[in-house]
Amino acid sequence: MNQLYSRQDYQAESALFDKRLGFLDLYDQAASLVPIGAWSCDLASDRLNWTDGVYDIFGLPNDAAVERQDAIRMFSEESRDLLERKRAQAIERRHGFTLEASILRPDGAERWIRITAAARGSHGRSEILFGMKQDITDDRMRWDLLRAQAECDPLTGIANRTPFQRFLDPPPREPATDLIGTLILLDIDDFKRINDRWGHAASDACLVNFAEQLRRTFVDAHLVSRIGGDEFAVLLPPSVSQRQAKAKLLSLTARLLRPIQWNGDPLTLTVSAGFAFASGDDSYDAQMLFNTADEALYCAKKRKISRRA
The missing domain is CATH 3.30.450.20 (PAS domain)
Structure with a gap:
């Protein structure tokens, strides 16, 4: 019709x-x-x-x-x-x-x-x-630039606490894209003594030097971060074995034996470190890794204090 x-x-x-x-x-x-x-x-x-x-x-x-x-x-x-x-x-x-x-x-x-x-x-x-x-x-590109500026430690030039905190507490529904094999926490020994004896400018120079040595030693790291005053963290991929991670720390220790000069005085740094190794099944509990590495760091510092006593 x-x-x-x-x-x-x-x-x-x-x-x-x-x-x-x-x-x-x-x-x-x-x-x-x-x-x-x-x-x-x-x-x-x-x-x-x-x-x-x-x-x-x-x-x-x-x-x-x-x-x-x-x-x-x-x-x-x-x-x-x-x-x-x-x-x-x-x-x-x-x-x-x-x-x-x-x-x-x-x-x-x-x-x-x-x-x-x-x-x-x-x-x-x-x-x-x-x-x-x-x-x-x-x-x-604009976002990456702003993010890099926000996540950079202005003194040392490496990452600040923000990206490391994102590793510990990833945003909801945002899975981690980088697989982690090893977490290393590092703490400069007797850093307060350096600050008290030579002043803030000298301790800042030590932090800058230490951060640069970290960056050179762990070139394959997912993250090298200053997470506190004299506290640092390194996240390594699974491709770096436990043996290789420990060898890199020994290399860092050797680098630190070369003192930096401050107003004619040699400043030599030593460092304590704690390791935590993820399982090989591509899954890990970030907070558990942190707790394990933090406990190992505490024990390493305690052993150094006991030997000096």
């Missing part, structure tokens, strides 16, 4: 059509202001569908045929692993995710992108992933 349209129906439908065109035109104009694009992936075939904005972000010609595996290889290893994990969860649970990831484009440019995704399907099964990708490299 033919549908009869009144003049009012026609005007309403025409107005709605004009509104949609206006919205699409507004979207195109807004999208031109920022590097952003839409994407989708058919889960049955892994076929990608990108708008021009996504091609531009990845530094690829707009007519290139991009296979998903080719696109995935452009992600850094850490970002790729995180993307695949979040993607699998989204497909299984039919929900979305947001991810900030780093990519290396064919022209050699490293970029940061923000991916937003949602799953769509039927009969309880995900059939397509879709969403937006936005280049956030400039924002990320």
Whole structure:
């Protein structure tokens, strides 16, 4: 049966059509202001569908045929692993995710992108992933600069307590990305004596020297941090064995035997250290590691005091 349209129906439908065109035109104009694009992936075939904005972000010609595996290889290893994990969860649970990831484009440019995704399907099964990708490299650089400034100890130039505290108390729903093999806590011996005898400027010079020696010794550390006045922490990856960690500490001790000169007086530092080693199953309790290392540090200092008594 033919549908009869009144003049009012026609005007309403025409107005709605004009509104949609206006919205699409507004979207195109807004999208031109920022590097952003839409994407989708058919889960049955892994076929990608990108708008021009996504091609531009990845530094690829707009007519290139991009296979998903080719696109995935452009992600850094850490970002790729995180993307695949979040993607699998989204497909299984039919929900979305947001991810900030780093990519290396064919022209050699490293970029940061923000991916937003949602799953769509039927009969309880995900059939397509879709969403937006936005280049956030400039924002990320500004954020990293501000964060580095906020997390840097102004005296020694190494990390302050903040990133170490984040290791002890990670934010909710933010899993640790760096696997930890060893935690070392270090304390300069008789530091108060240095401060009392030669003054604050001399003790500051000792802290700066000690931090530099730490940085040179533990070049492969996830974190070298000043966590208190004369207290420091080092987080090593699992690739550094217990034997290697202890050998590095011996190397640090040897470095510290070379005194620094202060107004003609040689200032020699010694240090006490406590170790805590994570299990080899890629899981650890940060607070337990800290308590173990702290107890070992206390025992090391106590032994030194007993020998001097």
